[in-house]
Amino acid sequence: MxxxxxxxxxxxxxxxxxxxxxxxxxxxxxxxxxxxxxxxxxxxxxxxxxxxxxxxxxxxxxxxxxxxxxxxxxxxxxxxVPDEEGELALLSSEIQKLTLRLTEQAEEMQRDKEYLKDSIADISHQIRTPLTAIRLLLSRLQRREACDGKGIDMECIREIRSLLSRMEWQVSVLLKIARLESGTIVMEENEVSVARTVEKAWEPLVILADIKEIALRTDVPEHISFRGDESWTVEAVGNLLKNCAEHLQKGGCLWITAAENPLYTELTVADNGPGILPEELPHLFERFYRGNISGDESSGAGEHAGIGLALAQMIIRAQNGTIEAMNRPGGGAKFQIRFYKGVI
Incomplete structure (x- = not known):
């Protein structure tokens, strides 16, 4: 009843x-x-x-x-799962579709939460390292000034300035990655000169190259170009060149070449440094990946190379391009960028 x-x-x-x-x-x-x-x-x-x-x-x-x-x-x-027709069967079918969609959204939100948690942990680690070094340097300065009264050690000041610059660069890159991931940036589609892009990307690294006596050899014809966003491409190529320059030993050499065919425009960056371990190649463009890449430790290359390469890959992919890392047959690393003229 x-x-x-x-x-x-x-x-x-x-x-x-x-x-x-x-x-x-x-x-x-x-x-x-x-x-x-x-x-x-x-x-x-x-x-x-x-x-x-x-x-x-x-x-x-x-x-x-x-x-x-x-x-x-x-x-x-x-x-x-209804085995009959009718309004009840239609209702249960729609409820099942809604439930599956909500379940997928819940799983995606959980993945985003885990990703955010891991990202915050990685960011805090990246920022904590230079902050700890700055705190130690300041303590050393205070002790030295209290003991001998000779005043401020300029070497420590330079180290602190370098650490602060590194932190500023890390925060800037992380903000750019966040903007790209959120979809708030729309890439322009203009005719971009590869030679001008390489020139602008190398300008901030001239002092570093002079200090480390890096020889730059370029073979980029003026007529080679592609459709894309020049400012963001300069950012991507600059991060790539920065990574190579930081891992080169003193007196190293850097090659930049470009070529074009009916399918794509190709830009190649290579060096004669220590190269990349084979087991690290699949993870090289992962954010915050810290491998055992050799190089000049004084430059701090190993601490933040991951986010720079990750940003470069995101920018290139957003412009219908690809980037691939490999080792040169004669030794050293090689990065190959291709901007395709059609959808891939």
Missing amino acids: WLWRNPEIRKYGNIYVILALLAAAGAGFCFGVPAALYMAVLSIAGAVLFWCAAKKRYEALSALSQQLDQILHSQQALQF
């Missing part, structure tokens, strides 16, 4: 009983007792059929409600 507790069933059941009694009474009044009995039997049969159909329908709704309750409280997947 649980079904009778349903207000809808009770309402229409009462109406049906009244109509059935009126029909039986009318048939008996007009045609006699046999007609009244016949009408009563038909009314009872109709009531039984209605009761069975309503019971089956509400049992299906109750089962669907229980499964939805399990999904809400235990994150269980929806298992109700």
